[in-house]
Amino acid sequence: TEGKTITCKAAVAWEAGKPLSIETVEVAPPRDGEVRIKILYTGICHTDDYTLSGKDSEGVFPVILGHEGGGVVESVGAGVDNVKVGDHVIPLYTAECKKCKFCLSGKTNLCGAVRATQGKGVMPDGTVRFTCKGKEVFHFMGTSTFSQYTVVSQYSVVAIDPAASLEKSCLLGCGITTGYGAAVKTPGIEGSTVAVFGIGCVGLSIIQGARAKNCSKIIAIDVNPKKEEWAKKFGATDFINPTELKGSVVDHLVEMTDGGLDFTFDATGNVHVMRQALECCHKGWGVCNVIGVAPAGAEISTRPFQLVTGRVWKGSAFGGVKGRTELPGLVADYQSGKLWVDQFVTHHQPLEKINQGFDDMHAGDCIRCVVNM
Numbered sequence: 001t002e003g004k005t006i007t008c009k010a011a012v013a014w015e016a017g018k019p020l021s022i023e024t025v026e027v028a029p030p031r032d033g034e035v036r037i038k039i040l041y042t043g044i045c046h047t048d049d050y051t052l053s054g055k056d057s058e059g060v061f062p063v064i065l066g067h068e069g070g071g072v073v074e075s076v077g078a079g080v081d082n083v084k085v086g087d088h089v090i091p092l093y094t095a096e097c098k099k100c101k102f103c104l105s106g107k108t109n110l111c112g113a114v115r116a117t118q119g120k121g122v123m124p125d126g127t128v129r130f131t132c133k134g135k136e137v138f139h140f141m142g143t144s145t146f147s148q149y150t151v152v153s154q155y156s157v158v159a160i161d162p163a164a165s166l167e168k169s170c171l172l173g174c175g176i177t178t179g180y181g182a183a184v185k186t187p188g189i190e191g192s193t194v195a196v197f198g199i200g201c202v203g204l205s206i207i208q209g210a211r212a213k214n215c216s217k218i219i220a221i222d223v224n225p226k227k228e229e230w231a232k233k234f235g236a237t238d239f240i241n242p243t244e245l246k247g248s249v250v251d252h253l254v255e256m257t258d259g260g261l262d263f264t265f266d267a268t269g270n271v272h273v274m275r276q277a278l279e280c281c282h283k284g285w286g287v288c289n290v291i292g293v294a295p296a297g298a299e300i301s302t303r304p305f306q307l308v309t310g311r312v313w314k315g316s317a318f319g320g321v322k323g324r325t326e327l328p329g330l331v332a333d334y335q336s337g338k339l340w341v342d343q344f345v346t347h348h349q350p351l352e353k354i355n356q357g358f359d360d361m362h363a364g365d366c367i368r369c370v371v372n373m
């Protein structure tokens, strides 16, 4: 379908470290293999703030951030056959082309089709679809959901049941899927002991996944005491506030679990916490899954002996979930009540107040702020 440029509102990040500006932007029609989406709702994730801060090594400006959206397909370019006009969709920052080496490997949800251009803030053909005040504006994570209209690769979008609330299911575009998937897709997690560091949207979703897998102990760790109630509501059996301990959190956890955890998850992005998450793993078999995003240049360290003695350090992106293949199933789990989603939404803002939404996110009582576009 031959489309026209759309003029709409978007939150533009002109430069690092500055608040977003609500601007009138032009959104060019989708080219071959691309999809233009009317975004109705978007969550705000710490990664948006991280890139806005300038700490993301892939950060480029000016840019339209946002990667946890939900919307309706407005138009499609030539050759698009997986979604059609009017479909309710979730953009996918972890694409799935179903034909690259990664997608065909059966070993990972990472996809090689669009990741290189995505990291440079451009569409797969190397150009951008956004302009504002005569300047080209970059895309973000292949999604740019802080715009009323966005253009994505056909590999970076999945249609979902239109009966599911987009106001809620947009959260499956990042935080909930990232945590829940990381837990439920971990081989051997059934009935085991689990520790979760960082109790935000991702951490609570890990807890939810661990509960779904009947884990015998689910220990939540956060420096914010308000997170205890949240963690227990989602299924944590124990809560630890490291600032209230006399000794080290690692010693405490090892003692609580007769030698260490079977599985641990970092949802903080703090490299010191990542080390603790590895070192509280049980000798011989404990596995630490790193999920949090650390600042550019940050490095993890531990004594190699920790690995020699059988602890495993691994990581995952988007919960190991293949978006086009698996997200409709998670939406169905949401609709059937098996997967909690509504419970994560603590704050709402209109697009005009998206900067307030970032402030909300930093407040200790926020799990997710959903922006009505």
Ligand code: AHE
Binding pocket: 045, 046, 047, 048, 056, 057, 058, 059, 094, 110, 115, 174, 293, 294, 295, 296, 316, 317, 318
């Ligand atoms: N651009 C950063 C990396 C950021 C990163 O690790 N992103 C996570 C998703 S964060 C969602 O809130 C991820 O899934 N990464 C896998 C990928 O392919 O980007 C940097 O350090 O350069």
Ligand code: ZN
Binding pocket: 045, 046, 047, 048, 067, 068, 174, 175
């Ligand atoms: Zn995110």
